[in-house]
Structure formats: C-alpha cells, structure tokens
Amino acid sequence: MSEKPKLAVYWGASCGGCEIALLDLHEKLLDLDAAMDFVFCPCLLDSKKKDLEAFSDGSIAVTLFNGALRTEENVEMAHLLRRKSKLLVAFGSCATGGGVPALANFTSREALLTTIYRDNPSVDNPQGIIPQYSTAVAEGMLLLTPLLARVKHLAREVAVDYFVPGCPPEPHQIWRVIETLLSGELPSAGSTIGCGELTVCDECQRTKEEKRITAFRRNYEFYPEPTVCLLEQGLLCMGIATRSGCGAPCTTANMPCTGCYGAPDGEDDQGAKMVAALGSVMDIGDTAHLSEDAIAEKVAAFLESIPDYAGQFYKYTLARSLLGGRAGR
Amino acid sequence: MKIGIYFCNCGSSIADKISVEAVIEASRTFPDQPYVTTVDFICSEVGQAQFVASLTTEQPDRVVVAACSPRDHEATFRRCLAQGGMNPYLLQMVNIREQIAWVIEEPLRATEKAISALRGAVYRVRLQEPLEKKQLEASMAVLVIGAGPAGMKAALSLAEAGRSVVLVERSPFIGGLPVLFDELFPTLECAPCMLEPLMGELLHGDYAEKIELLTLAELWRVTGYYGNFTAIIKKKPRHVDLHECIGCGECVEACPAKTGNCFNNNASERKAVDFAFTGVLPNVPFLMEEVCLRSVGEDCRACKDACPLGEGVIDLAEAEVTLERNIGSIIIATGAGLYEASQVTGMGMGALPDVYDALQFERLLSSTGPTGGKITTSSGSVPARVAIIHCVGSLDKDHCSYCSGICCQYAFKFNHAISTKYPETIITHYYRELIAPGKEAHFLLHGALNRQNSIFTRYARIGDIAVTRHGAGYLEVSLQGVTTAADMVILCPALVPAQGTDKLAALLDVTCDSAGFYGELHSRMDASRSTLKGISLAGACQEPMDIQKAIIEGMAAVGHTLAGLQPGRLIDIDPVTAEVESKRCAGCHLCSSVCPYHAISFDGEQHISQVNGLLCRGCGTCVTACPAGAITGNHFSNAQILAELEGLLK
Numbered sequence: 007m008s009e010k011p012k013l014a015v016y017w018g019a020s021c022g023g024c025e026i027a028l029l030d031l032h033e034k035l036l037d038l039d040a041a042m043d044f045v046f047c048p049c050l051l052d053s054k055k056k057d058l059e060a061f062s063d064g065s066i067a068v069t070l071f072n073g074a075l076r077t078e079e080n081v082e083m084a085h086l087l088r089r090k091s092k093l094l095v096a097f098g099s100c101a102t103g104g105g106v107p108a109l110a111n112f113t114s115r116e117a118l119l120t121t122i123y124r125d126n127p128s129v130d131n132p133q134g135i136i137p138q139y140s141t142a143v144a145e146g147m148l149l150l151t152p153l154l155a156r157v158k159h160l161a162r163e164v165a166v167d168y169f170v171p172g173c174p175p176e177p178h179q180i181w182r183v184i185e186t187l188l189s190g191e192l193p194s195a196g197s198t199i200g201c202g203e204l205t206v207c208d209e210c211q212r213t214k215e216e217k218r219i220t221a222f223r224r225n226y227e228f229y230p231e232p233t234v235c236l237l238e239q240g241l242l243c244m245g246i247a248t249r250s251g252c253g254a255p256c257t258t259a260n261m262p263c264t265g266c267y268g269a270p271d272g273e274d275d276q277g278a279k280m281v282a283a284l285g286s287v288m289d290i291g292d293t294a295h296l297s298e299d300a301i302a303e304k305v306a307a308f309l310e311s312i313p314d315y316a317g318q319f320y321k322y323t324l325a326r327s328l329l330g331g332r333a334g335r
Numbered sequence: 336m337k338i339g340i341y342f343c344n345c346g347s348s349i350a351d352k353i354s355v356e357a358v359i360e361a362s363r364t365f366p367d368q369p370y371v372t373t374v375d376f377i378c379s380e381v382g383q384a385q386f387v388a389s390l391t392t393e394q395p396d397r398v399v400v401a402a403c404s405p406r407d408h409e410a411t412f413r414r415c416l417a418q419g420g421m422n423p424y425l426l427q428m429v430n431i432r433e434q435i436a437w438v439i440e441e442p443l444r445a446t447e448k449a450i451s452a453l454r455g456a457v458y459r460v461r462l463q464e465p466l467e468k469k470q471l472e473a474s475m476a477v478l479v480i481g482a483g484p485a486g487m488k489a490a491l492s493l494a495e496a497g498r499s500v501v502l503v504e505r506s507p508f509i510g511g512l513p514v515l516f517d518e519l520f521p522t523l524e525c526a527p528c529m530l531e532p533l534m535g536e537l538l539h540g541d542y543a544e545k546i547e548l549l550t551l552a553e554l555w556r557v558t559g560y561y562g563n564f565t566a567i568i569k570k571k572p573r574h575v576d577l578h579e580c581i582g583c584g585e586c587v588e589a590c591p592a593k594t595g596n597c598f599n600n601n602a603s604e605r606k607a608v609d610f611a612f613t614g615v616l617p618n619v620p621f622l623m624e625e626v627c628l629r630s631v632g633e634d635c636r637a638c639k640d641a642c643p644l645g646e647g648v649i650d651l652a653e654a655e656v657t658l659e660r661n662i663g664s665i666i667i668a669t670g671a672g673l674y675e676a677s678q679v680t681g682m683g684m685g686a687l688p689d690v691y692d693a694l695q696f697e698r699l700l701s702s703t704g705p706t707g708g709k710i711t712t713s714s715g716s717v718p719a720r721v722a723i724i725h726c727v728g729s730l731d732k733d734h735c736s737y738c739s740g741i742c743c744q745y746a747f748k749f750n751h752a753i754s755t756k757y758p759e760t761i762i763t764h765y766y767r768e769l770i771a772p773g774k775e776a777h778f779l780l781h782g783a784l785n786r787q788n789s790i791f792t793r794y795a796r797i798g799d800i801a802v803t804r805h806g807a808g809y810l811e812v813s814l815q816g817v818t819t820a821a822d823m824v825i826l827c828p829a830l831v832p833a834q835g836t837d838k839l840a841a842l843l844d845v846t847c848d849s850a851g852f853y854g855e856l857h858s859r860m861d862a863s864r865s866t867l868k869g870i871s872l873a874g875a876c877q878e879p880m881d882i883q884k885a886i887i888e889g890m891a892a893v894g895h896t897l898a899g900l901q902p903g904r905l906i907d908i909d910p911v912t913a914e915v916e917s918k919r920c921a922g923c924h925l926c927s928s929v930c931p932y933h934a935i936s937f938d939g940e941q942h943i944s945q946v947n948g949l950l951c952r953g954c955g956t957c958v959t960a961c962p963a964g965a966i967t968g969n970h971f972s973n974a975q976i977l978a979e980l981e982g983l984l985k
Binding site: 072150168204205206207208214217218237245246247250270273279280282283285286287292294295296297309314 | 611746749837840847848849851852918919921922923924925927928956959960961962964
C-alpha cells in the first residue's frame with residue numbers, strides 16, 4: 007500500500023473555530039481520512055512539536071494553518087511548518103488577513119496587557135499583576151513566549167501557497183479545497199481558493215436597487231425587511247466589498263455580512279473599498295444652502311452612527327491592509 | 336517596449352534648475368531604459384516639428400513628455416503623437432516646470448524630484464493603452480427655459496442664426512417679471528413698451544417660425560448628453576389656441592365665472608377664461624379649469640359659443656400633453672423672485688393691510704394693474720406718508736447673506752413714481768446700505784435724496800424695525816424708540832432664485848450655489864455656463880441682476896451655444912470613460928446611485944451594471960465607489976495609478 011499524503015492542521019492566534027469547521031465536514035471526514043494521513047493537529051490529535059520536527063523537510067503534503075501570528079511561538083511554528091510542508095495554506099480569516107486578533111494593532115503590547123489584566127471592569131486584580139515573559143519561582147524560571155510588537159498574517163512571515171478565507175471557512179468550501187489540492191491540478195501559486203470570484207451580493211438573494219442611505223442603523227434597532235438589500239435598509243452590510251463563496255448564510259438569516267471572506271478578487275484593502283463605496287451613497291440631504299461647516303457637521307453626525315470603524319471595516323483584514331494599524335510606529 | 340522621454344528645456348525655465356545630464360544618467364535605471372531627447376521649446380512650431388520627426392524615426396511604443404502643465408499642452412502633444420503615427424493616449428506628461436523648476440530653489444533637489452516624477456511616468460506609461468475617440472452628429476436645436484428678457488433675447492438671437500428653438504415658459508405669457516412693471520430704472524422707460532419690440536419679433540418677426548413657444552409648459556425630464564439631449568416637456572392645457580386666437584376678448588365677455596387675478600395681487604377680478612392682464616403677450620386668454628363652471632359639472636360653453644372665429648379656437652376638452660424634443664444644448668433663463676417678506680419678523684407682510692412687497696407695489700403702479708396705476712390705500716385714500724424699507728432679508732445671515740444689487744434703484748424709482756403723483760407725500764427710506772452702481776443709477780438716487788419730502792433713515796439690523804398698526808387705523812414704523820406713522824409700507828426684499836430652481840437643477844443635474852442660484856462653471860471666467868457641458872445660464876437665475884445684464888447674459892449664452900455646436904461639425908466623445916468588467920460585477924447596484932451623468936444602467940438579464948460610453952464623462956466616481964473593483968477608468972486604471980506611485984516612491 008502506497009503511503010497516503012500527510013495532512014497537518016495548526017493554529018496560531020485563533021479561537022478554534024477553524025478546527026470546528028473542519029469537523030463540520032461530518033461524514034466527509036471519513037473520506038478525508040481515507041485520502042490523507044492526518045499527522046499533526048494539537049487541537050484534535052495528541053501530536054507534539056517533537057513529532058513534527060521528526061518529519062523530513064517537505065514530507066507533509068498539505069498544512070492548513072489557521073490563526074494569526076501573535077507570539078514568537080506562532081512565528082517559530084510557522085517557519086517549522088513551512089519547512090516541513092509541500093503546500094502551506096493560510097486557512098481562515100486570521101491566517102489570511104490577521105482576523106480579529108489583528109485589531110490589537112491599534113494598541114501597544116503594554117496597553118493590551120494592562121487592559122486585559124488590570125483595567126477591564128470585570129477584572130479583580132488589586133495588586134495590579136501583569137504577566138511577565140520570565141518569572142522567577144522557587145523551582146527556577148517560568149518563561150512565556152513574548153508577544154510580537156504587531157499581529158501579522160501568515161504570509162507576512164513565510165511564503166504561503168494558497169489562501170482560504172472565511173471565519174471560519176464554510177465546510178463545503180473546505181472539501182472543495184481538499185479535493186483541489188489532492189487532484190494534482192493545482193491552481194496558480196499564491197491564489198485565493200475555496201471561494202467565489204464575485205462579491206457576496208452575487209449569492210445574496212435579496213432584491214437590490216439604487217442605493218441612497220440616509221442613516222446607518224444597527225440590528226437591535228429594527229427587524230429588517232427580509233427580501234430587501236440590508237445595506238439599502240441602513241445596515242452596514244459588508245457584502246458589497248466581500249468576496250463570494252460563503253453562500254450568503256448571514257444575509258439569508260437577516261444578519262448583515264461582516265466581511266469574513268475578505269476583499270473581493272483583485273482588491274487589496276477591503277476596508278478602503280467599503281469606505282469608498284459608502285462615502286458615495288451616504289445621503290446627508292440637501293446641502294445647497296449650507297455652509298461648509300454645516301455640511302461637515304452633518305457628515306460627522308451621520309458618521310456617529312458607525313460605532314467602531316476598525317471593527318466594522320477591518321474586522322478580518324487589518325493586518326493585511328494598507329492601513330495596518332498604528333501600534334509600534 | 337521602446338519608450339521615448341522628450342525633455343523640454345523651456346528655454347532656461349526648466350534647464351536652469353533641472354540637470355538633463357542627471358536625468359539621462361538616471362533614466363538608464365528606468366524599466367526598458369528609455370531614450371532621452373532634449374528639445375528647446377517643444378511647444379513651439381520648430382519644437383513640435385522636431386518632436387514629430389523624432390517620433391517618426393524612432394517609432395517608440397510609449398512617450399513621456401517632461402515639460403509644462405498638461406493643462407497647457409497635453410492636447411498639443413497628443414496631436415503630435417497622432418501626426419507621428421501613434422495613438423495619442425500613449426503619451427504621459429510630467430509637469431517639471433510649474434511643479435518642480437518654478438517652485439524648488441535648489442537645483443539638486445529639483446533634479447532629484449524631476450527624476451522621481453519621470454520614473455513614475457515611465458512606470459505608468461508602460462501600462463497605458465491606445466484609446467479611440469468616437470465622433471457623433473449633434474442636434475443644432477436649442478431648448479431655452481424661461482421667456483423673460485434673457486430667455487427671449489437668447490431665443491430670438493438663436494433663431495436669427497438659423498437655429499430651431501424650443502422656448503418653454505411656465506406662465507401663460509412672455510416677458511418675465513418686468514412686463515408686469517410700469518416704469519423701469521434707471522431711465523424710467525415704460526417696461527412693456529421697451530420689451531414690446533423683442534416680444535413682437537419673437538412672436539411674429541422674420542425668424543418667429545424658428546421658435547416653438549410653449550406656454551404653461553414645464554420641463555419634466557432630460558436624458559442624453561451634450562449634442563443629443565432628449566427633453567420631455569409637460570404642457571398644461573390653455574384651452575385657447577395660441578395661433579388661431581386673435582385676442583378679441585369676446586369669450587372673456589361671455590364667461591360667467593369669476594375669480595381673483597393672481598397677476599394683480601388678487602386685488603382685481605378675472606373671468607375663468609381671461610387675459611393674464613391687459614396688453615399681455617401673446618395676446619391670447621387662458622382658461623382656468625378650476626374656476627370654469629364645467630369643473631362643478633355644469634355644461635357651460637359660453638366662451639366657445641362667443642368666439643367669432645368658430646369652433647376651432649377654444650378646446651374645452653384639451654388635456655395636458657407630453658412633448659418630446661431632441662436638442663443639442665440648453666439655456667436656463669428661469670429668472671428670480673422675491674424673498675418671502677413674511678419670513679422677516681416685524682415687517683407685517685401678509686398680516687397688515689397696506690404692507691406691500693416690491694412686486695405687489697409694481698402692479699399697483701402699473702397701468703395694467705388692479706388700480707390702473709392709481710396709488711391708493713386699502714381705504715381708498717391718497718397715502719400721505721409712505722415708508723420704503725430696503726434690505727429686507729438682504730445682507731443678513733439669518734435670511735440672504737448677499738446684496739441683491741437692484742433694490743435700491745427700484746426703491747428710488749418708487750420714490751419718483753409716488754412723488755410725481757403726490758408731491759406732498761412724505762416718503763421715508765429705511766435702509767441698511769445704499770448703493771447706486773454704474774453710470775446711470777445716480778439720477779434716481781439724487782432725485783430721491785434731493786427731494787424735500789424724502790427722509791433717509793439708516794438702521795443697523797432689520798430686527799430693530801417693527802411695522803405695527805395703530806388700532807384699526809394707520810400703520811406705524813418704529814426704529815429704536817422712534818415711531819413714525821405711515822399709510823403704506825413698501826418692502827424691498829432680497830432677490831432669490833425663482834420658485835422651482837432647485838427642482839430644475841436636480842432634473843438637469845446642474846449644481847446650485849449656497850444661495851440657491853445656479854452654480855457657474857467659473858464665477859469670473861465662465862459665469863454664463865453651468866457646471867454641465869452644453870447647459871448655459873442666462874439672467875437672474877445665475878445671480879440677482881437687472882434687465883441690462885440679463886439681456887447681455889442671454890447673448891453670452893447664445894455665444895456659447897453657437898460656438899459649441901456648429902452644423903456639419905461632429906462632436907468628439909472622449910474615450911477616457913469608465914467600463915464595467917462584466918465577469919467581476921455582482922450586481923449590487925451601488926454604482927448606478929453615484930453616477931452624476933446617469934451613464935450607468937442595469938442589465939436585468941445578466942444582473943450587471945453597464946456604463947454608456949456616450950454619457951460617461953470619465954469622472955471616476957463609480958470607479959472609486961465600486962466595492963468589487965469591477966469598474967475600470969480608462970487611462971486612469973488602478974494598475975496605472977499604482978504603477979506611477981511605485982515609480983515615484985522607488
């Protein structure tokens with residue numbers, strides 16, 4: 007019996023949702039097991055770093071790497087997996103664009119730690135103890151992996167063969183990716199796979215017409231009309247600036263798209279595309295008789311209805327964007 | 336790819352600051368290693384000939400010209416490329432004169448910046464693609480909106496030049512506001528008499544056949560583009576044929592239904608079928624459906640039976656019609672109106688008797704008005720004390736922040752008219768500022784100032800003045816504790832754009848300024864052109880002005896129209912337009928909302944947007960707005976712009 011190609015799944019700074027999505031393959035997992043030898047996955051298998059180190063370089067056929075790079079350990083593992091793998095796939099939003107962890111790039115490491123361990127209202131830490139990279143205890147030194155100055159996406163650190171977007175990637179797309187990678191007919195290197203080529207609007211069944219948005223609204227404020235474009239109803243639906251392929255489950259469930267499949271094909275900066283698009287259809291009313299100051303006030307009031315620019319427009323792609331966050335500069 | 340850089344010395348203008356040797360040296364590191372040729376004055380005849388000759392010999396694939404602003408000579412050099420056998424859009428210009436040589440003192444730094452800019456241009460030009468201009472036939476017909484002095488003058492002059500004109504007028508008559516007046520400043524000429532030759536020519540002159548006059552008509556929609564607009568016009572029923580009727584008035588005599596005449600402040604009566612006022616042109620009555628007895632179900636046909644010309648003149652069943660006209664260009668001449676004086680508190684407008692705004696008082700003065708020109712108070716007596724309040728709502732940030740420029744002059748005219756009839760009447764002018772510009776206005780100013788019974792009182796804020804009524808009797812004007820009795824108060828409000836200006840602007844997609852007047856292409860250099868190509872502005876719709884200036888503006892608009900479109904000359908359609916890449920469009924409809932030129936339509940079958948290259952002006956709004964990146968701006972593609980940036984920053 008010839009040896010099955012080896013599969014590794016690893017997580018950097020991630021929530022575990024990508025592994026859950028893999029398990030959501032359900033009975034297809036049996037087909038996966040028949041086709042591949044699942045050799046390394048700390049989340050699902052009892053596999054250790056030393057097991058990985060024992061493989062010869064390039065001996066793992068495919069590694070699905072999810073999560074962003076937050077710590078030096080993440081970086082070390084990224085390099086190790088790169089070395090051991092024929093194909094390294096950035097899997098899920100965090101690995102492709104930095105994801106939610108990358109929103110921390112708006113703040114420094116120090117501020118991050120003091121917020122989490124000392125200042126958050128729910129924290130009870132009267133001595134104000136902040137974790138240290140090294141701590142002396144009776145038994146010796148305790149070491150923690152240092153945080154990087156900035157959260158990175160995988161491709162910023164190592165060469166990535168393919169990108170699979172999604173938070174998490176949809177199971178039917180995961181299966182397509184596995185089939186494609188096993189088929190031997192590989193897509194061109196560096197391409198984004200397991201997705202569509204248009205935007206979510208293509209898959210969203212709601213009726214769309216000309217857009218003139220007079221105010222942004224949030225989900226808790228009203229029950230959206232189920233057949234009309236959510237953006238036209240004032241919800242900040244990211245579908246117009248988000249790559250297709252998910253099948254639009256969120257808008258089908260009357261929730262606006264949050265943009266997890268990232269920038270559309272050929273575009274680099276999802277947030278910038280979204281902001282440019284919204285800027286073109288925000289209707290602040292008649293400005294003919296207003297001074298520039300009065301117009302600026304109206305625009306500012308309109309923008310007040312967006313509570314969190316970065317979280318809205320760069321929820322999944324900040325690390326990869328032109329903007330990139332400002333911490334450490 | 337062979338790239339040629341043509342470096343213009345511009346005499347010493349460029350050469351003194353930027354070292355061409357350093358540029359040549361640096362160009363060896365540029366992609367495709369362009370050749371560099373220097374020319375002394377590339378825009379001169381000799382320079383252009385050298386340029387074309389070099390292009391013919393070298394046959395480059397792309398050309399960069401490092402010289403002046405593209406605003407100066409991009410068109411020149413594009414023509415040179417065409418002469419040299421190249422597509423003109425394979426040129427990229429770098430402005431090394433205004434943006435570098437003229438603004439940077441230090442030659443080393445200037446040279447460094449020039450090299451960066453040139454590197455950017457070389458990176459960009461490699462991605463530029465040949466584009467082809469399209470040519471189209473244009474309609475020579477012109478739509479003129481508004482038949483006041485400016486519109487009439489424009490329409491008649493265009494007709495004299497052989498153009499077909501569609502003249503759309505919302506009211507039942509022509510002549511605009513001044514035809515309702517008696518005498519005009521500054522020379523006290525009789526208004527209808529002064530306008531009559533123009534109106535007569537327009538209706539019955541040698542070129543009248545070229546003018547299609549549509550009264551009671553309004554523009555409803557415009558599609559298309561400069562050279563080929565389609566105007567949809569809604570024409571309300573007049574019920575009396577404009578051409579068959581001879582204006583004998585028999586129908587008016589016979590009509591049993593009466594109402595107030597809105598053209599006479601509702602102070603006189605009119606019949607359901609009647610003239611707007613005596614002497615109106617066209618001299619044809621119009622029927623007010625809502626007053627006619629037929630509107631309450633009666634089968635009255637008194638007017639039709641009375642008409643001596645027979646059945647064909649009055650059409651009681653006439654309905655609103657929608658007309659479609661193809662035209663090449665448009666002139667807006669919709670005029671102005673008065674600021675609603677009741678908006679200014681303390682003036683008593685609309686609340687107190689004998690308080691008139693200027694237009695109402697003009698009708699009182701007019702021999703065709705409600706009193707036949709007699710100035711009397713509401714109780715029928717001669718007003719012994721008249722107050723004229725200037726600057727009502729003018730120069731006032733709470734109302735209209737500008738000075739209308741004509742009110743002082745007509746206020747002095749009112750002074751003259753009143754004092755001619757009643758020399759004993761005391762006239763008090765309350766004013767904030769007094770102006771009398773030009774070579775003629777001073778006659779009336781001095782007339783008023785020198786008159787024994789004229790009093791001039793200056794106020795600081797309009798809020799300092801209060802017009803009240805003493806019991807049930809005379810009026811009182813109080814200013815800072817001083818109360819003066821008056822039998823009549825005349826208000827001179829600011830001039831504002833005519834009602835519906837904003838609606839028409841939206842319909843035509845032209846801009847309005849902060850005061851609501853149509854925005855000019857340039858307030859000094861192109862004040863009679865709107866922001867949209869092929870649409871000119873004439874008269875007080877552009878800013879407050881008198882008849883003289885309105886007539887001149889009418890002619891200016893004619894000039895633009897005749898210069899722009901000429902018989903036999905095709906119009907060029909610029910190929911710098913946007914294009915939708917159909918396989919990347921997800922049909923979100925975002926772009927169609929943003930196009931200022933209605934150039935984007937939606938293909939319902941394929942579920943994609945499409946750009947009409949004839950309507951597109953290449954502004955790039957949709958390119959930026961498209962969240963899918965499915966729209967490319969020809970000649971300004973993302974790839975070209977990013978390549979230029981990359982070259983600049985290298």
